Amino acid sequence: MLIKLTAGTVYDPANSIDGEVRDIYISDDRITNDPGAGAKLDAEYDLRSMVVMAGAIDMHTHIGGGKVNVARTLMPELCRQAPVERSALTGSGCSKATPSTLLTGYRYAEMGYTTAFEPAVLPFNARQAHMEMADTPILDTGGYAMLGNDDFLLRLLAEGADQALINDYVAWTLQATQCIGIKVVNPGGINAFKFNARKLDIDEQNPYYNITPRRIVQCLTHALHELGVPHPLHVHASNLGVPGNFKTTLETMNAAGGLPLHLTHIQFHSYGTEGKRKFSSAAAEIAEAINSNPNISADIGQIMFGQTVTVSGDTMRQHANHGYAHPNKWVCMDIECDAGCGVVPFRYLDKNFVNAMQWTIGLEIFLMVDDPWRVFLTTDHPNGAPFTSYPHLIRLLMDRSFREDLLKQIHPEAAAHSRLSGLTREYSLYEMAIMTRAGPARILGLKDRGHLAEGAFADITVYDDHPNRERMFERPAYVFKNGKLVVRNGEICAVTRGATHVVRPEYDRGIEKSLKNYFDRYCSVQMDNFAISEDEMAEGIGSPVLITECAARGAA
């Protein structure tokens, strides 16, 4: 199958192509060079005056695993408000806040996304995360396994174990849970909450292990660096949502000691205590720190106004915030001495001072971080807003006058406090392609995604160059997944199944002996039944693995 995409305006930052008119050829599932005049084309698309980018990649979106299903269980009214009918091609479901898996796949594809990563895979719940993602059509997926609140790691740290042993455990976890990265959520804090601690700052000791969050971040950062896992430690820092938490966030950056570190939904971690309400933006301090520390990257976790439901492994903070639940119902779960799950429905209001500040803080960070390769477009779906609000967010970033108009509608004191009206920056299409394609592919080590050079998988999105960027990004003209046309004029025209991105760092299998002993003594599942095999991924779970290479660096 040979397809020619003719004369589109191409934005391909990984290959430094900034709005050049080019032809792109697809041979089966990959992009290929011009096959020459004699080649017989099976299809040709005239893309004159249209914008061509790689398929978008969401590097942080909660689309799989128990917490999303808990949210659906807790909030049947959301599902009831937005039922979606089946069609000859697509299955039915619901589409609000936490869409059903089928709808998640369709909606992402309809917005030009071809890959998405679930950032909070609890190791004991990894099967469910992968099963849900396998039931999310079209998208390739992947997960970050959560460590740093699990007894085994904290025990190793408390015993003063060698970094090499920690590296083995991290590598084993990646393999056993079929994940591509490691996330830490409120390092040591979820665990501390189980011992009835209600807060844990970066240099406070966990009440049982006497280990600080800083130490946990350090050891995991080193482990991933030494194992050569492309994605740096994905950190949901301590003190989420707490006024004044920007200091903790800055200290968390320092904990990396110059090694790569990714701070997720940083908007929720950029709060100061200025003003009469003791709640202010620390976006400037955070953006300045990102700008001056090239080892640091962040995704934003932008909030949007409206009803959503927050899902997080951070039971300590979710429990602390349950008083804000709207409607007034919430779930917290302690899970397998491994991590936790907290689900709290939220309604962000533009006339609420704090919510309005949260909205401006996210946008301020977007606009004040200079390097688009180190900042990623997320709403921490569904926590800040559902992923379906991305086109609106893109317009906010690309269209200053639109931004100014909306700024006038929010709580007036929040608007007055914000630097937003002074920020004139408008993201370009090239920068948007970095933030939503080339950047995520690079930070995850995906060599043949997120760009349009020969050899890349043909995940391609084609947009009409509509001056209203929200319209442009919500309804691509064409989306190709692995070379197959799956979306035409913003609607699904074919349904495919995706695969799962994983890494397989080398490790000393000696760790498995200690783990077996540990599982036998303490765990509720046999070690044999905990680990997920490649065959199980392909067959029972239904999403075969795609392995991204690691380049081990060894101990420093």
Added chain:
Amino acid sequence: MLRYNIACPFCGLCCDDLTIRSEPEQLTVEANGCPLSERGFSQSLDSGDTNQQPRSQGHACSLNEAVAHAADLLRDARLPLFGGLGTDVAGARAALRLADRTGAVLDHMNSAVMLRNLLAVQDSGWMTATLGEVRNRVDLLLIFGSDIEKHAPRFYQRFFNNAESMFGQDTAVRELIMIGSDADASSAPGDAHITSIRCPTDRLGDVAMTLRALQQGRPLQAEDVAGIRVAQLREVVARLADAHYGVIAWATAELDFPHAELAVQAFSGLVKDLNATTRCSGLPLGGNNGDYTFSQVATWQAGFPTRFSLASGCPHFDPIQYNWKRLLESNEADLLLWISAFDAQRTPPSGNTPGIVLGRAGMQCEIEPEVFIPVATPGLDHAGHIYRCDSVVALPLRRVRVSGLPEVSTVLRAIMESL
């Protein structure tokens, strides 16, 4: 042949440490069994007649013929009902897909029990812990009810009387309070410090609400509630408040009285209240025939756990309207597709609604269905996945014998393709 570390699909604990002896005609639980697993693994494949062969209108036929007949019936049905739904993740996925295509109602055979928890969660949420968390942390276990071992036979053995815990706790000094109709039953574990408080099952919600009131320091006029002295309940509250990690558990199936969801809500409210100052978690126990599995898969694919209709083209949930028993009794459903792959005894209800039955081999239906297809049992005849009652851990099921029977998912996909 002996197979080790096999997961058992016959109750919500899904113990995965079983040793199974696999012989051509017989499976035997050699180690780590319980009455439910022994019954489940040993149910005969064949009750002596042609039960391994599909039947159409009572006549033995090929699988293809049975599938074609089933497809004909589904094509003509105005409101098909998919009931039973005793199957694994793959079977639930296939059932949902076929139901979406045929505009069916889906309701699991255990939905009346499942809703006692689900309605409480939908209304107010809860705080719970998974089995592994309980095993390593509980210092005070309060049980509402007295029949835990009937529904989860190895619960005490594996999660309360376990020899070691992660945090150096002496598990022998764990305390147990049972509040229930038969609270001094022999089912209670051996060494624990046990307090038994008798109370009629249908008053457990009242007791929990009294405990909440006492915990919140509200004045009470009554001197006893459900036959229990308030002073004794005050002591229970004090012990819960003093515990480092209390667990409040119930066997959902035991709460067999009207509006038991209000009792679950009261248990959950008590748990939430206690967490203002200490730690405490709820623990619903029980489950069988893939009920947790179906509700998980249905929730991620359709948004609802059970009792929903796809007749209008999109999911519509109504816990009263789509009760499978009501739909059959009122003759609103004109075709029943019944799936029971784990238990040959869970037969379709007798009634005049024509039926397609995918039953565990050996199933004897009271009334011969239009189509009967004997199916493989997940975890015995084929690999699969099943959920534990904490709705978090999904265990891999293994094939421990070769039966030649088709999987539920295979049959449903074949029907789909024949429509």
